[in-house]
Amino acid sequence: MTLTVEATDLSLTYGGHHALQKLSFRLSDKKIYGFLGRNGAGKTSLLSILASFREQTSGSLTINEEAPFENPNVMQQVAFIYSKDYKDESDNVKEILEGVERYRPYFDKEYAQHLIQKFNLPLTKKVKEFSKGMQSALNVTIGLASRAPITIFDEAYLGMDAPTREIFYQELLEDQANHPRIMIISTHLVSEMDYLFDEVLILHKGSLVLQEEYESLISKGVSITGAASEVDEFVHSMKLLNVQQLGNTKSVMIYGELTERERKNAQQSGLEVGPISLQDLFIHLTEEGN
Numbered sequence: 001m002t003l004t005v006e007a008t009d010l011s012l013t014y015g016g017h018h019a020l021q022k023l024s025f026r027l028s029d030k031k032i033y034g035f036l037g038r039n040g041a042g043k044t045s046l047l048s049i050l051a052s053f054r055e056q057t058s059g060s061l062t063i064n065e066e067a068p069f070e071n072p073n074v075m076q077q078v079a080f081i082y083s084k085d086y087k088d089e090s091d092n093v094k095e096i097l098e099g100v101e102r103y104r105p106y107f108d109k110e111y112a113q114h115l116i117q118k119f120n121l122p123l124t125k126k127v128k129e130f131s132k133g134m135q136s137a138l139n140v141t142i143g144l145a146s147r148a149p150i151t152i153f154d155e156a157y158l159g160m161d162a163p164t165r166e167i168f169y170q171e172l173l174e175d176q177a178n179h180p181r182i183m184i185i186s187t188h189l190v191s192e193m194d195y196l197f198d199e200v201l202i203l204h205k206g207s208l209v210l211q212e213e214y215e216s217l218i219s220k221g222v223s224i225t226g227a228a229s230e231v232d233e234f235v236h237s238m239k240l241l242n243v244q245q246l247g248n249t250k251s252v253m254i255y256g257e258l259t260e261r262e263r264k265n266a267q268q269s270g271l272e273v274g275p276i277s278l279q280d281l282f283i284h285l286t287e288e289g290n
């Protein structure tokens, strides 16, 4: 099933606080979208509207032209996976998965079993007795195995250790390749997860700063590394995003592409030209004053 998410001037206010301000964007391709934003940027607020949990204050958000709020048609198509608290849950994994299977029309039971084994989760232990990381692994299992046409992971990795997160990322990439859908991942772990994203949306203080393909975004900057004096001379008229120096070696991130001539000059001056990271761009774009 192909779905289109369309937001137009979407705004959300809590009391007098403007959490989302006139966001407009469209998601229509089955790919992995990275939703990035600093603490309080509005990611969860936006994703909650998309997942039918909340209604906007003004503007619109539709999924195939239908408003999601309290709309059972839409709710079945969207899986919203967040750091759920299981403290009052008396069921074990087996019982929880049986419950999910009843309301998720595309749920793949065998794939869920495969993930449970991968994450090494005990089937019969009560979920409220799981560690935080194990609960997150269960959430991720539900999110992936539900195969909802719109799957949202809102910082779903909380508490997972590095090897467990790695299993999640590998499974996510593999399952997305086999069963493409609109996959949305909201995260702070930009440097760890950037390779997952096909497209990136950056939110800052409730506004959408950009929506762009990952590859095109990171091609918008370069890093220059070498002897400090050579680097300074080379970048003196360029827009700098970040400067780091260790002894006499300096590394500078610049915004903008280099011309062929500039690349040659850099080479002749013994400078190393490398790619910029999404994390550097993210930090720059969401700095105070930018």
Ligand SMILES: Nc1ncnc2c1ncn2[C@@H]1O[C@H](COP(=O)(O)OP(=O)(O)OP(=O)(O)O)[C@@H](O)[C@H]1O
Binding pocket: 014, 017, 019, 037, 038, 039, 040, 041, 042, 043, 044, 045, 046
């Ligand atoms: N229920 C609420 N009542 C009042 N204000 C809220 C509520 N939920 C969120 N906010 C405020 O709205 C803003 C956006 O919060 P939101 O949780 O959407 O951000 P976020 O980008 O998900 O942040 P984080 O990365 O820290 O989880 C914040 O200023 C937050 O304090």
